[in-house]
Amino acid sequence: MTAKGLPTISPYALPRAEELPxxxxxxxxxxxxxxxxxxDMQNYFLRPxxxxxxxxxxxxxxxxxxAQAARKAGVPVFYTAQEGDQDRRDRGLQADLWGPGMSAAPAHQPILxxxxxxxxxxTLVKHRYSAFQRSNLETLLRARGRDQLIISGVYAHIGCTLTAADAFMRDIEPFMAADALADFSRAKHDLALAYVADVCGVPLNTAQILEVL
Structure with a gap:
């Protein structure tokens, strides 16, 4: 049986612009x-x-x-963050794959x-892989006339990819900030970018996004 919890993550090089799918x-x-x-740039998820x-x-x-460029340009900035010490009923099936998750301790819950x-x-409370689940992210985007979402953070092949897919299904165009994402490994990172590029979104690097912002 696969062990629950997060793996230890070895260093790896981020994809360059010419490597993007x-x-x-x-x-x-x-x-x-x-x-x-x-x-999900919380201490708990960054410890590995x-x-x-x-x-x-x-x-x-x-x-x-x-974030600095977005704020300067008047582009809305959203964060997701899970809550610590989740009730097992609220954590749901995530507990079967990842265990009890983070505590409410400062070493776990705060954003970096x-x-x-x-x-x-x-700042939106994160409940499931997708940032849209049980949140008002879509409503907040629509109210501000925003129908494109730049996705950064962790983990690329889990919550970031599922958020991109969910955005696509809500007719919000997702853009993956390829070198502003991190994952369990370079292979998982590349998998996420390839999947999104193939079915639901556009990978870009930070320099390309900053040119637009």
Whole structure:
């Protein structure tokens, strides 16, 4: 039986622009249509990464750059964050795959200090893989005339990919910030980008997104 909980994540190099898969979708990112999602960048989910090494070092820097540019441009910034000490009934099937999850302790629940939400940002309680599940993310996007979502954070092949797929099914165009995502391994990271490019979204690197913002 597979062990529950998060794996230890070895360092790996992030994909370069020329390594990104070609998307099926023809969509072009537009500043006035976009919002930025910073997905699950909580201490608990970042602990498995090797401190001081990629992918995390570059991912944190790239997310910070995206957030700063988004705020300056008037692009809404959204965060997701799970709550600690979840009731087993609320955690649902996630407990079967990942165990009880995080506690409410400062070592687990807070968003990484370097990426802390700023006044005017939105922080959504995360319930399932997709950021749209049991949240008002779609309503908040629609109210602001936003139908494109830039997705950054962890983990690329789990919550980030499922959020992209969910956005697509709500007619919100997803863009994966390929070098502002991190995952269990480079293979999982590439899997996420390939899947999204093939069926529901557009991978871009941080430099390409910053040009638009």
């Amino acid at each position: 070609t998307p099926r979708a023809p969509w072009k990112l537009q500043r006035d249509r976009a919002a930025l999602l910073i997905h 990464f090797t401190s001081g090494a990629d992918p995390l070092v570059t991912v944190v820097a790239n997310i910070a750059a995206l 200090a370097a990426l802390a939400p700023q006044p005017g940002d939105f």
